Amino acid sequence: MKIEMPTLPYATNALEPVISQKTIEYHYGKHLQTYVDNLKKFVVGTEFEGKSVEQIVEKAPEGPIFNNAGQVLNHTLYFLQFKAPSAASKEPKGKLKDAIIRDFKSFEDFKNEFAAASVGLFGSGWAWLAADKDGKLHISKEANGSNPLHHGLKPILGFDVWEHAYYLDYQNRRPDHIKALWDIIDWEKVEERY
Numbered sequence: 001m002k003i004e005m006p007t008l009p010y011a012t013n014a015l016e017p018v019i020s021q022k023t024i025e026y027h028y029g030k031h032l033q034t035y036v037d038n039l040k041k042f043v044v045g046t047e048f049e050g051k052s053v054e055q056i057v058e059k060a061p062e063g064p065i066f067n068n069a070g071q072v073l074n075h076t077l078y079f080l081q082f083k084a085p086s087a088a089s090k091e092p093k094g095k096l097k098d099a100i101i102r103d104f105k106s107f108e109d110f111k112n113e114f115a116a117a118s119v120g121l122f123g124s125g126w127a128w129l130a131a132d133k134d135g136k137l138h139i140s141k142e143a144n145g146s147n148p149l150h151h152g153l154k155p156i157l158g159f160d161v162w163e164h165a166y167y168l169d170y171q172n173r174r175p176d177h178i179k180a181l182w183d184i185i186d187w188e189k190v191e192e193r194y
C-alpha cells in the first residue's frame, strides 16, 4: 500500500454502539492521519522513500520510520476490517473457517484465545491473527506499532489495544471493548487476506 489515508467503507457512525462516531473521528481522523503525515515526512531522503508501507514494515529497523509505518499498516487493516453490526456476518465461512477449526479446534476456542491475547497484552500494542507461509494460523501479540509482517507472517485480523482505540467509549474496560468488536468484523474482507 501507498503511504496515504485509506477511505472508510462505512459512515463514521456506522459502527455504533461498538465504536462511537467520536472514537472514529479521533482514531481514524487524528491518530491515523498523524501516523500517515509523520511517515511521509520521515522517509524523505532515506532508503525507504518510494517504498510501500509493507516493504518498510518488513525491513525498517526499530525507530520512528518503523513505528509510523507499522501504525499506518496496522490501522489501515484495522479500519477496513469492520462493518455495521446489522450487516456483519458474525463468523467466517470457507477456507478461513476451516483453517481456524484446524488450528484452534473451534471458532469459539479461537475467539477466546484471541480475546485473552488482546486483554492480556501489557501496555500498548496489537493482537493479530496471522498466517505463516504454509497457511498455518498464529495469534501474534505485537508491542506498540509492530505488525506480524515484521516477523514474516501475513496479518489477517487485528485488534488495537492502545487506549486511544477504546477509552472514549469504554474507559478502562478493555475486555468489554474486545468482546464487542466481534459484532462488527467483516469476515468476508478478513477472509480475502488469508
Ligand SMILES: [Fe+2]
Pocket: 027, 031, 075, 160, 162, 164, 165
Ligand atoms: Fe490505534
